Amino acid sequence: MADTHTARASAHDLELVALAATGGRDAFGELIRRHGSAVRGILRRLGADPASADDIAQDAFLAAYEQIGDFRGEGTFQSWVKRIAARLYAKRWRREARGAALAELMAEFDAPSPPESASADRIDLDEALKALSPVERICVALCYGADLSQAEAAQALNAPLGTVKSHVKRGLDKLRVRMAPGRSLDAPASDVHG
């Protein structure tokens, strides 16, 4: 029993995927243990609160188990599940965004001040992401965190490609300013537009 557990723990992802494809739930459990944090992490960086991120991550893993026969090993398993999770989040985001006025989403976003403990020289992605508006944040995180192309992100968000491109560009500009070495994190993100 312990040997089986050790064998699973040392197995390559592709071996575990092959076992899971034949109904091996233990093998799939090992994959969840390995990649669960990364999937939950990308959902939080997309903008989900921790509880929603966990719910969506669970749904993503369930969907991955259902579709595991479709995984061809062209990318990593983690990347594959992240893309599933990101699309699920984008779907939920779209639904919630319908309730909010589009103009409100597109409006200039007042970046919150970073916590007192934030070091000026530290490159903290999570802190820097807070400077982005929700729509910029989801566009940047879909493209750079979930490895979707801008066209795929536009499709996931049901938005025009040009709109997504401009949000990504604005988001990157803000992040570049926020994450510049030696620059204080409380510098206003709107500097880049000035």
Place this chain on the structure above:
Amino acid sequence: MAERSFEYELSRLFADAPAMPDADLFALRVDERLRRGWTFRRVLIGGLGVVGGVIGGAQLLGGGFVDRFGETTVASGRLLTGKVIDLIEDAVMPQGLPWVNDVIWAAGLLAIVGVVYAVTRVAREF
């Protein structure tokens, strides 16, 4: 160039996700949901199978399927026997022998006994 370098760094930071302390608990929760999902499916499929079986059985009985199937079987049995007898009469039985149905049945029976005996012998050998 700096643009590319920043984008590469950003992708690297996104990929560098910290391990969460409750990773095992999260895995257990997903496994629990998977298990519940499969149990539900089994119950649903089993239930639908029983309902389908009951409806199908009722339709078969109510529509007189059994009677019709019996009649058809008897009729086709008769037809097949007649055709076999005709075939044997025309092709196998030497001309001039007295033709009796019982002879055919007896020969068939003997053939079956012979096959059973041969199979038994072969089974004993191996």
